[in-house]
Amino acid sequence: MRVAIVDGYTDEPAGLGVPPYMDVYPRYIAGAAKTADPGGEVRYFTIDGLRGDWAGSLRLLAGFDVLVVVAGITTPGKYLAGTPITYDELVDIGRIEGPVKILGGPVARYGYGLEGGTAAVPPGRFKRYYDLVATGDVDLAVYEALKYGVERARPSALHEGYGLVDQFAVRGAFIVQQHPNFGINLVAEIETYSGCPRYVSGGCSFCTTVGYGAVEFRSPEAIAREVEALHKAGVVHFRLGRQADFYAYMAEDAGREDLPRPNVAAVERLLSGVRSAAPGLETLHIDNVNPGTVAKWPRESAEVTRLLLKYGTPGNVAAMGVETADPRVVKANNLKAMPDEALAAVRLISSMGSARGPNGMPWLLPGLNFVLGLPGETKETYELNKQFLQRILDEGLMVRRVNIRQVLVFPGTRLWPAARKLEARLRERKRLVHAFKRWVRRNFDRPMLERIAPRGTVLRGVVAEQNYGGGTYARQPGSYPLLVYIPLRIPPGTKLDVAVVEHGFRSVLGIPYPPPAGSKRLAKYLKKLGGASSAPP
Structure with a gap:
C-alpha cells in the first residue's frame, strides 16, 4: 500500500505545524500507516513543495493508494517559512480520482479558517470531496482504514488513552527525514x-x-x-x-x-x-x-x-x-x-x-x-x-x-x-x-x-530562511524566535552568528559576526556598532 501525507500545516492553541515546525499529525499518521502495513510505502509532502507545479503534483498524488491531507489554522498568525493550504487547494486535492482520500486535523474537526474576525467554513463542506473526513483522531482513522478498509474506519473515533499513540509516535519518527527543513532548522x-x-x-x-x-x-x-x-x-x-x-x-x-x-x-x-x-x-x-x-x-x-x-x-x-x-x-x-x-x-x-x-x-x-x-x-x-x-x-x-x-x-x-x-x-x-x-x-x-536584545548583542546560531530584496530574513530555531533582517543575500539554510544593529517594531536588523572584511555595504552598520551600548564580545 502506498500512502501519501500532504501537510497543509496546522496552528492551534496547543500545537504548531507550520515550517520550520513539524506537528504531531504527519508523524502519528506515518506511524499508524507503518503499524497497519509494515511493508507499505509512506511519502510526505508539504503544500509549499507541491505548489511549484500544481497540475503535476495532483497527477503525482493520484498515483497513491491512500491520500491523507492534514490541515487547520485555528489560531491564525503571520508565517515566514510556509503558507497554509487554501480552501481551493483543499478542494482540488479532494477532487483527485483514484486514491482513498482522508482529511484530518483541525480543519476536519472544526472547519476551515485562515483570518481572524471571521467565522470558519464548517467541516461538513468537505465531505463531498473526501472519502473520509476524520472529525476524531486522524491517525486512528488512517490506521483503521488501512487495516480494515475505509468502509470500516470510524471518522469520529478517538484514542482511548495513549497506548496506540505512543506506538505511532515512535514508528512514525522516520518521516521527519522527508521534511524540507530536516537537517537545517x-x-x-x-x-x-x-x-x-x-x-x-x-x-x-x-x-x-x-x-x-x-x-x-x-x-x-x-x-x-x-x-x-x-x-x-x-x-x-x-x-x-x-x-x-x-x-x-x-x-x-x-x-x-x-x-x-x-x-x-x-x-x-x-x-x-x-x-x-x-x-x-x-x-x-x-x-x-x-x-x-x-x-x-x-x-x-x-x-x-x-x-x-x-x-x-x-x-x-x-x-x-x-x-x-x-x-x-x-x-x-x-x-x-x-x-x-x-x-x-x-x-x-x-x-x-x-x-x-x-x-x-x-x-x-x-x-x-x-x-x-x-x-x-x-x-x-x-x-x-x-x-x-x-x-x-x-x-x-x-x-x-x-x-x-x-x-x-x-x-x-x-x-x-x-x-x-x-x-x-x-x-x-x-x-x-x-x-x-x-x-x-x-x-x-x-x-x-x-x-x-540591545544593540551589539550577538545572536548565535541564526539560520537564514528567506531572501527578500537585497537581504535575508533569519531566525534561531525555537519557540517564537526573534526575526532578524540581514542586509546581505545569504543562501537559505546557512547558519551564522549576527550582531544586532537596529530595532524595528517586531524584528531587528543584524549583520554577520564577525563581519566580512572589506564589505562596503556593511560599513554604515559597523559605525553604529562602534557606539553600541552592549558591544559584541
Missing part, C-alpha cells in the same frame, strides 16, 4: 497531553482545545521514547508545545480543579527524560503557560521555572493567553486570569528567566497573547490593554513578544451562535483595532526589543 512539536485542564469549567469561550475533551496525560517515559526515536532520526530541535498549560503537566488535581497545582516532580521526570533521550539536542523549548496557574501557585510555578532553566535552552518562551486586560471581558468569556494575576505571572517568569544565555537571548521570557472582538469588549477595553502593557514596561520587566489577533469563531465553541454578530462588531471597530495594534508596535514592541 526543523523543530519537532511534542505532545505532553491532550485536552485542557479548564475543561471542568468549560474553558475560554473562543477556544477549540476544550473540544478535545478532558485531560489525558502522556507518561514521561513514553515522551522520552518518542524523543529518542526522533533524535536517532536526526532531530536536534524540540518544542514541548502540544499542551494547554505546560505548568499543569501531570497535575494531580487535573479533572477536578480549573487551575490544578503544578506537579514539580513529574515535570522534572519529563524534562530530564527528554535530555537523556536526546543528548545531542540543541534546542529544548516549551509553549503555552496559563497565567492563572502561575498566579495561583507561585511557589510551585517558580520550581517549574527553575527546571526549565536547568534543562531547557536559552531563547525559551512561556506564551501566556492573557487575551484581555479588561476584567469584564475576562468574566464574560471565562478566561484564565484577571489582569493583576496575569501581571503577577509575567513578573515571576521575567524575574527568573531574563538572564542572557550563551545564544544571546534571555533564557526564558513570557509571551503575551491578546484576542480582540470578544463578547463584553468596549472602547475602554483597548485602553485597559494599553495600561497593562505600559505597567510591564514601567516595571522593567521583559516580554518576548505580544501576539494580537482578532477572534476566529469555530463551530462547537460557545461563541459559534454569535459568530455573525461578532464579525459585524469587529468590522465596526476596525479603526480601533488597527489603532491598538499600531500603539503596541510603536510604544511597546520596539522598546521591549531594545531591552531584550
Whole structure:
C-alpha cells in the first residue's frame, strides 16, 4: 500500500505545524500507516513543495493508494517559512480520482479558517470531496482504514488513552527525514497531553482545545521514547508545545480543579527524560503557560521555572493567553486570569528567566497573547490593554513578544451562535483595532526589543530562511524566535552568528559576526556598532 501525507500545516492553541515546525499529525499518521502495513510505502509532502507545479503534483498524488491531507489554522498568525493550504487547494486535492482520500486535523474537526474576525467554513463542506473526513483522531482513522478498509474506519473515533499513540509516535519518527527543513532548522512539536485542564469549567469561550475533551496525560517515559526515536532520526530541535498549560503537566488535581497545582516532580521526570533521550539536542523549548496557574501557585510555578532553566535552552518562551486586560471581558468569556494575576505571572517568569544565555537571548521570557472582538469588549477595553502593557514596561520587566489577533469563531465553541454578530462588531471597530495594534508596535514592541536584545548583542546560531530584496530574513530555531533582517543575500539554510544593529517594531536588523572584511555595504552598520551600548564580545 502506498500512502501519501500532504501537510497543509496546522496552528492551534496547543500545537504548531507550520515550517520550520513539524506537528504531531504527519508523524502519528506515518506511524499508524507503518503499524497497519509494515511493508507499505509512506511519502510526505508539504503544500509549499507541491505548489511549484500544481497540475503535476495532483497527477503525482493520484498515483497513491491512500491520500491523507492534514490541515487547520485555528489560531491564525503571520508565517515566514510556509503558507497554509487554501480552501481551493483543499478542494482540488479532494477532487483527485483514484486514491482513498482522508482529511484530518483541525480543519476536519472544526472547519476551515485562515483570518481572524471571521467565522470558519464548517467541516461538513468537505465531505463531498473526501472519502473520509476524520472529525476524531486522524491517525486512528488512517490506521483503521488501512487495516480494515475505509468502509470500516470510524471518522469520529478517538484514542482511548495513549497506548496506540505512543506506538505511532515512535514508528512514525522516520518521516521527519522527508521534511524540507530536516537537517537545517526543523523543530519537532511534542505532545505532553491532550485536552485542557479548564475543561471542568468549560474553558475560554473562543477556544477549540476544550473540544478535545478532558485531560489525558502522556507518561514521561513514553515522551522520552518518542524523543529518542526522533533524535536517532536526526532531530536536534524540540518544542514541548502540544499542551494547554505546560505548568499543569501531570497535575494531580487535573479533572477536578480549573487551575490544578503544578506537579514539580513529574515535570522534572519529563524534562530530564527528554535530555537523556536526546543528548545531542540543541534546542529544548516549551509553549503555552496559563497565567492563572502561575498566579495561583507561585511557589510551585517558580520550581517549574527553575527546571526549565536547568534543562531547557536559552531563547525559551512561556506564551501566556492573557487575551484581555479588561476584567469584564475576562468574566464574560471565562478566561484564565484577571489582569493583576496575569501581571503577577509575567513578573515571576521575567524575574527568573531574563538572564542572557550563551545564544544571546534571555533564557526564558513570557509571551503575551491578546484576542480582540470578544463578547463584553468596549472602547475602554483597548485602553485597559494599553495600561497593562505600559505597567510591564514601567516595571522593567521583559516580554518576548505580544501576539494580537482578532477572534476566529469555530463551530462547537460557545461563541459559534454569535459568530455573525461578532464579525459585524469587529468590522465596526476596525479603526480601533488597527489603532491598538499600531500603539503596541510603536510604544511597546520596539522598546521591549531594545531591552531584550540591545544593540551589539550577538545572536548565535541564526539560520537564514528567506531572501527578500537585497537581504535575508533569519531566525534561531525555537519557540517564537526573534526575526532578524540581514542586509546581505545569504543562501537559505546557512547558519551564522549576527550582531544586532537596529530595532524595528517586531524584528531587528543584524549583520554577520564577525563581519566580512572589506564589505562596503556593511560599513554604515559597523559605525553604529562602534557606539553600541552592549558591544559584541
